[in-house]
Amino acid sequence: MSHNEQIIAGSAKHPIVPQHYRYGTAGFRMKADLLEGVTYRVGLLAALRSRKLNSQAIGVMITASHNPAIDNGVKIVDPMGDMLEQEWERYATALVNAPSDKDLAKIYNALATDLKIDLEAPAKVIYGRDTRPSGHTLVTALADALDATNTEHVDYKILTTPQLHYLVRATNSEGTPASYGEVSEVGYYKKLAEAFVRTMKGKRIPQVLQVDCANGVGGPKLKEFLKHIPQDKVPFAVQVVNDDVLRPEVLNLDSGADYVKTKQRAPPIPKPQPGLRCCSLDGDADRLIYYWHDPETNVFVMLDGDRISSLAASFIGDLVESAGLRDELRIGVVQTAYANGASTHYITQHLKLPVICTPTGVKHLHHVAQGFDVGVYFEANGHGTVLFSLDAINAFKKTTPQSPAQKEALDTLAALTDLINQTVGDAISDMLLVEVILAHKNWNLRDWALTYQDLPNRLVRVEVANKDVFRTTDAERRLSHPEGCQAEIDQEVKKFKDARSFARASGTENAMRVYAEAATRSEANELAERVAGIVS
Ligand code: NG1
Numbered sequence: 363m364s365h366n367e368q369i370i371a372g373s374a375k376h377p378i379v380p381q382h383y384r385y386g387t388a389g390f391r392m393k394a395d396l397l398e399g400v401t402y403r404v405g406l407l408a409a410l411r412s413r414k415l416n417s418q419a420i421g422v423m424i425t426a427s428h429n430p431a432i433d434n435g436v437k438i439v440d441p442m443g444d445m446l447e448q449e450w451e452r453y454a455t456a457l458v459n460a461p462s463d464k465d466l467a468k469i470y471n472a473l474a475t476d477l478k479i480d481l482e483a484p485a486k487v488i489y490g491r492d493t494r495p496s497g498h499t500l501v502t503a504l505a506d507a508l509d510a511t512n513t514e515h516v517d518y519k520i521l522t523t524p525q526l527h528y529l530v531r532a533t534n535s536e537g538t539p540a541s542y543g544e545v546s547e548v549g550y551y552k553k554l555a556e557a558f559v560r561t562m563k564g565k566r567i568p569q570v571l572q573v574d575c576a577n578g579v580g581g582p583k584l585k586e587f588l589k590h591i592p593q594d595k596v597p598f599a600v601q602v603v604n605d606d607v608l609r610p611e612v613l614n615l616d617s618g619a620d621y622v623k624t625k626q627r628a629p630p631i632p633k634p635q636p637g638l639r640c641c642s643l644d645g646d647a648d649r650l651i652y653y654w655h656d657p658e659t660n661v662f663v664m665l666d667g668d669r670i671s672s673l674a675a676s677f678i679g680d681l682v683e684s685a686g687l688r689d690e691l692r693i694g695v696v697q698t699a700y701a702n703g704a705s706t707h708y709i710t711q712h713l714k715l716p717v718i719c720t721p722t723g724v725k726h727l728h729h730v731a732q733g734f735d736v737g738v739y740f741e742a743n744g745h746g747t748v749l750f751s752l753d754a755i756n757a758f759k760k761t762t763p764q765s766p767a768q769k770e771a772l773d774t775l776a777a778l779t780d781l782i783n784q785t786v787g788d789a790i791s792d793m794l795l796v797e798v799i800l801a802h803k804n805w806n807l808r809d810w811a812l813t814y815q816d817l818p819n820r821l822v823r824v825e826v827a828n829k830d831v832f833r834t835t836d837a838e839r840r841l842s843h844p845e846g847c848q849a850e851i852d853q854e855v856k857k858f859k860d861a862r863s864f865a866r867a868s869g870t871e872n873a874m875r876v877y878a879e880a881a882t883r884s885e886a887n888e889l890a891e892r893v894a895g896i897v898s
Contacts, residue, residue: 374463400436402506421529425523428645567598573640623742647789656807681775702879832866
């Protein structure tokens, strides 16, 4: 059979359900039973992408993150472990919407011609999936697309999303001076564990940490990782909870980072215990939220992505200062409009660091963070990381220290570049980073929470007839369309103290999201309701 015939035959085996599909913030994400044909077609695109990029390995991750178990999703990872280049999202959308198997082959060939891709060149795709049962069928469709296009492929089976990103970068940098680590899941654990020991420097973690894994892939992977920590060097007491991956129906159910962030409370199971340090990962372990019930004040305290971001920026900023590199390296923080105004104020006024606001979706934040030598980026929902430029990494490794304090700062910074996942937000790596910082500062969660006080805020989801009529400007902080809508929002905002509010169409759901913050909780609620009324 010719390549074309193979592509057509494979497509017939994995038919597409006709409807309009769009490669969005999280790739293609929807009910799993719509995804088999989509995944086959994504496989074709991944093969093209590898051939376009000199046969470098491309990643495909099958996950629907914090969505319920019946959903699934598929997204492409570029050679450095970052998200698919934006320009190619259009090509993914075009391929997936091909009306027939024959049209699919035609579009595939047309893309190859337009993009000057040599279809005879070698290609490589590596892939993984979360614990959803539907993942198995989707992986089969993906593998069939890779076979039909004569693409070498490696199935890493069940992984967290950040592990797949790690493996893509490790594969492409293997044997080069920029090697990112051993090309295996164990290599990922070894790299993190070794960097954790180096950054802890014998400091102690005084209390147990309870980690809620949303009954997702993070549970077994975290347990596996913990086996690699030499407990004699860094005693780290972790209680892994909500780690049942055998009952798919409990995935992300009343647990996980998204539950804690949106409900602003601890998962009901296990029963919350005042004074216990806790954190939650999401279903594919790329988001992280800390929290505890303060036994002194009897208040639930949540430490979200904004808190992790300001904690990391403060710690790394101080280290860069002690390393004598403050004038050489540009440190900056990247947030979205959802960042609490108090965190932005703290970072700009107290830490004296620049903050840039981007549209929602980590690909935007990641891109802007790459413009700094140390770019800290987190979405408020707990998804983010810290990126170090080559100049920064070289400075940490090559600067000759003039004092023991400077040496210590340089060593810690160098170890942080290994501890922090440089490809994408990674809940396990971020959790280790938080633990390191708290141990160095000798802080508990109360000390951390006291750095600033969050402005009361409210996020509302609003059903609308057609979300596409809403268009935004100014990093999604203002509506440009429909005309007049923003002026009405501005009128409402003016009526409240210290208030801010915006509305935007969700990129992952068919709904509008309205965010409001104000001086008091009741005012934030009231403002959110009024703005929701304007857009509904
Ligand atoms: P949308 O649905 O576009 O608001 C949500 C999150 C994003 C991002 C994406 C991808 C909020 C308010 N929005 O996007 O931050 O994480 O999902 O998962 O949390």
